[in-house]
Amino acid sequence: MPATLQRSPAKAQRTFAETLRSAEQEYGDEARARRTAYGAVKHGFEKVGDHWERKEGGRKGPSDAQSAQGGRQARDHPQESKGGVDANASKAHLYEKAKELGVEGRSKMSKGELVDALRRANARATRKARST
Numbered sequence: 001m002p003a004t005l006q007r008s009p010a011k012a013q014r015t016f017a018e019t020l021r022s023a024e025q026e027y028g029d030e031a032r033a034r035r036t037a038y039g040a041v042k043h044g045f046e047k048v049g050d051h052w053e054r055k056e057g058g059r060k061g062p063s064d065a066q067s068a069q070g071g072r073q074a075r076d077h078p079q080e081s082k083g084g085v086d087a088n089a090s091k092a093h094l095y096e097k098a099k100e101l102g103v104e105g106r107s108k109m110s111k112g113e114l115v116d117a118l119r120r121a122n123a124r125a126t127r128k129a130r131s132t
Contacts, residue, residue, distance in 0.1 A: 004126055005041070007051035016041050038084075047084025049101055049125035055086055056093050083119040094118060101125065 005016050019040040023033035044060050045052040086093070094114040098106040101121040109117060 003130065004047065004051055007129070008045070009052070009054065011054075012041055012045045012052045015044065042084060042086075045084075046086035046089070046097075047122045048097055049122060050129035052084065056089055061088065082115055083122055085115050085118045085122065087115045 001013060001017065005013050016037045020033055020037035023036040024030065027033055027036070041052060044055060044058075046055050085097075091111040091114065094111060095106055095109075097118055098109070098114055098121070101118065103109075103114075103117045103121050106114065106117065
């Protein structure tokens with residue numbers, strides 16, 4: 001179980017584990033199974049810092065364009081993943097998450113800039129959590 005999920009709610013952990021197990025049996029490809037499992041987590045959770053949290057208002061669905069493509073189309077026409085940031089959330093929600101993570105200059109950022117800043121802040125928090 002990835003460390004970010006170990007620090008996350010039990011439901012996120014179960015979603016990842018159950019999807020991973022099923023995808024490994026279905027595909028026989030560990031890398032593809034892990035992508036599938038993370039995709040399942042991203043439908044109900046978003047990455048905040050070094051862990052995953054349930055999406056705002058319990059909303060479900062893809063968190064970015066890469067996740068929305070799914071399957072063969074995503075492999076044939078890959079787009080950049082937003083690293084678990086819910087790029088489909090409102091700008092106000094993204095701003096609040098940026099505030100929680102102490103993102104500098106957030107008040108002047110566009111929605112896209114907030115998504116990118118959150119992705120970088122999450123990566124920093126995950127690296128920091130690994131080193132402790």
